[in-house]
Amino acid sequence: MTAAFPQADPPLLVMRRVTKRFLNVVALAKVDFDVRRGEVHAICGENGAGKSTLMKILSGVYTPDEGTIEYRGEPLVLRGPQAAQDAGIVMIHQELNLVPHLSVAENIWLAREPRKGLFIDRQAQRQGALACLSRLGVAISPDALVSTLPVAQQQMVEIAKALSMKAELLIMDEPTSSLTDAETGRLFKVIGDLKQAGVGIVYISHRLDELAGIVDRVTVMRDGQHVSTKAFAQTSIDEIVSAMVGRALDDKFPPPTRRPTGEAMLEVRGLCRDGVFGPVDFELRRGEILGFAGLIGAGRTEVARAVFGADPVDAGSVRFEGRELRIRTPADAIREGFAYVSEDRKAHGLAVKMTVAQNITLANIAAVLRRRCLVAFDRELAAARRYIDALGIRTPSPQQVVQLLSGGNQQKVVIAKWLFRESRVIFFDEPTRGIDVGAKFAIYELMDKLAAQGIGIVLISSELPEILGLTDRVAVFHEGRITRVLDTRATSQKEIMHYASVRRVDGAAPAEPTLSFLAT
C-alpha cells in the first residue's frame, strides 16, 4: 500500500493484527502499523478512534490481546512502560508527566539520575539537561522549578526529557497542543534532525495543517480499525478527513427537531477575568444550541465556568430572562436554573463512590425530602428510575455505584442530575470526550430534544464536526475573546478555523485561505 515510498531497510517497527479489548468493548481490531527508521509517521483519527490505545500498547502501558509486534527485526513483548523505555521506545504524553516540585534538570533525569558513587552527580545532571534544552533552542533554566513554568515550557521540558533518553522510536502525542508557532517551528527542526539520525517518529495530532511540514506517511484510524496508510505526498487533507470521518456528516448527527425562537434568554455583557479571558459578550436564545468553538486554551471553558459561578469574575453582567443576576457560587447559578456538564466528569461532575440515584438527586436533594428534612427513598428511587429510562442509562440498578458505569453512561448520569434540577440553561463542556460512538449519538439526540423543550444549550467542543453538526450558531473564541459569532448553516470549518486563529476581532471573512492545510 505504500509502494511509492522507497525504503531499503526493514521497518524499525511492525505491528500486525493487534487487537485490544476492554471488557466487551473492542478498542483496537486487528490493526496493522509500521514505522521505518528516519521517518515521521502520522496517525490521524477522531477521539476514540484507537490512536491512544495503539500508542499505549507501543509504550508498554497495555498488553495487546492478540497480534504481534516486531521491533528492530525481533519479536517484542513489553512488560510495562519501563521496558519500553529500555528498548528505546519513548513516548511524549499529551498530558504532562512532570513532577511540579522538582527542577527542570531533576525532571529530565528522573529515575535515571547520573550518579557519582552514592550521590547524584548534580553537575552532570545539569549539563545534560542544558544540552537537551539548547538543542531545542529554548531558554529554560535547568534549575527552575517545573511548577513555575508556563505550560508551553513544560511541554518543551517533556520533549527535552524524551531527547535525553536517546530514543530510537519516539511517540509524540499532540506535542504542539500548547506551543506557540515559534516553538512549534523549533520542535519541527529538532524532528528533522532526529529523522536524519535515523529515529522513527510516530506523530499524533489533531492539527492536520501541521502535517505538511514534517510528515512522510499518514495512517488513518477509525472506530478502532485501520483505515488507510498513505505517503503524505500522495494524499490530501480532504482525503484524510473523509477517511477519518468515514461517513457523511448527516449520519453522525440526529436531524434537528428544535426551533430556536430568536428571543434571547441569557445575555452576557463585558464578562471579564483579568489575565484569563474577556471582555466577552454573547447571548443565548431560547431553544437553541450555541457552539463555543476555538483552540484549547482559548477561554471557552473558563467563560462557561465563570457564568456558572464556579470561578470568580472581575467585571461583566449576566442577564437571564430579563433580570440582572448576581452569581457568586455555583449554588447561586443552579438556583437560577443553570447547569454545567463539565469536561472532566470524574473530577468535577460525579461523586463516583455514590450511587446512580444519589448522583441524580445531588443537585436537588430538596425535591426528595419528606417534610423538608428526611430523604424519601421511594421518591428518590422513582425519580432515578425515571431518568434512567428516559436517558437510557445502562445500569443494573439505581443503587449501582457510579464508578462502575461506562463513560457514556456516567455522562448521562451527570445530565440526569441537571434535568432533575429542571435546569433551563445547560453548558455542555466537551460532553462526548472519551465516549463511544453509539453513546455520542444518544447524547446528541438528547441535546436536540432538550433544546426543543426550550432549554438553552451552550456546547463547548474542540471537534469542529460536532460544532457544525449540532449547533445553530457558533461563537468562535481566540485568546480569551469571542472573535465572531457565526450562523452555523452559513459557515464552514474553514471559516471557524480562521476566526479561531485570528488575533484581533475583524469583520471581514477570509478572502484567501490562511492556513497551510487549506492550500493542499
Added chain:
Amino acid sequence: MNERQKDLFQKFGALAGLLILVAVFSATSPVFFSMGNAMTVALQVTSIAYLGVAATCVIITGGIDLSVGAILALSGVVAALCVRAGAPVALGMFAGLLVGAACGAVNGLCVTVLKLPPFIATLGMMLVARGIALQITDAKAIGGLGDSFAELGNGSLWRIVKVGSDGFPDIVFPGIPYPVLLMVLLALAASVLLRLTGLGRHLYAVGSNAEAARLSGVNVRGVTLFAYVLSGTIAGLTGCVLMSRLVTAQPSEGLMYELDAIAAAVIGGTSLSGGVGTISGTLIGAFVIGILRNGLNMGGVSAFVQQIIIGAVILLTVWIDQLRHRR
C-alpha cells in the same frame, strides 16, 4: 454483588469477627459471658463509641479529627470547674458542650477558611485544648463535685432494687446505665443524620468529590464546618459523661482516645479517603476494640501485649477491606 449486598457483607464480616471474639472469650473465661460483664463492656465502650461516631462524620467528609481526646479533657474540666464554682450540674455540662462545639468550630474554620489540611488543623487544636485543660487546672484533678455530678455517668434507667427479706437491697434489674442509653440515642441520631437527611447526603458528597459537590450547588464549606462542630460537640459530651463517671475531672483524661475512635471507624468500614462509612459499622468497630480489651484483661494479658494485638487487628481488618475493594 451489588453495593447493598457488599455493604451487608462488610458489616456481617465485622459482626462475625465480633461474635467470634465473644465466643472465644466466653470459652476461655467463665465470667466473660455474664450480664455484669456485658454492662462493664458496654460502659467501657461508650467513650470510644461516642468519639467513633464523631470520627465517622468527619472522615466521611474526607477529613480527620485528631483533637477529640484533648477537647474531651477540656470540656470535662470546664464542666467540673463551673460546677465547683457553684453552677448547677446541667449548666456546667452545657458549658462543657459549648466549649467542645467552639473547639470544633475553630477546627472547621481552620479547614474551610484558612484551608489548612485537617490533619494539621486538628493536631494544633489537640495541643492547644490539652494545654488549656492543663493550664486552667494546674494539671490537678478536680474532685469533690458531689453526687449530682456523678449521676449522668453512674446512674441507670429502670434500675429495680427491692429490699430483701434479710433487709439488704436486692438488685432485680441493674438498669440501663445512662452512658449506654446515650450511646444508643447518639448512634441512632447520627444514623438518621447520615442516612436520611439532605445534610447527611451532602456529607458523603463532599467526601466523595468536593469539587463535584460544589459544582452541584452543595455548600461545601458549610457542610465541612458542620462536621467539625459536630465532632467537637460530641467530644465535649464524651468529656462530661466520662468525668461524671469518674466523679473527678482529670485534665489528662482521654489521651490517645482519638486514635481509638479513628480505629473504630476504620474497622467498621469507613474509608479514610472519604465518602464511605456507616454508624453501625463504627459501633461494631468500637465493640471489637472494647471486647478485645475486656477479654484480654480478664485473660490476664498485659496491657502492652493488648496494644500489639489491637494494632494487628486494625491492620488485618483494613487489609481485608482493601482486598474487597481491589477486586
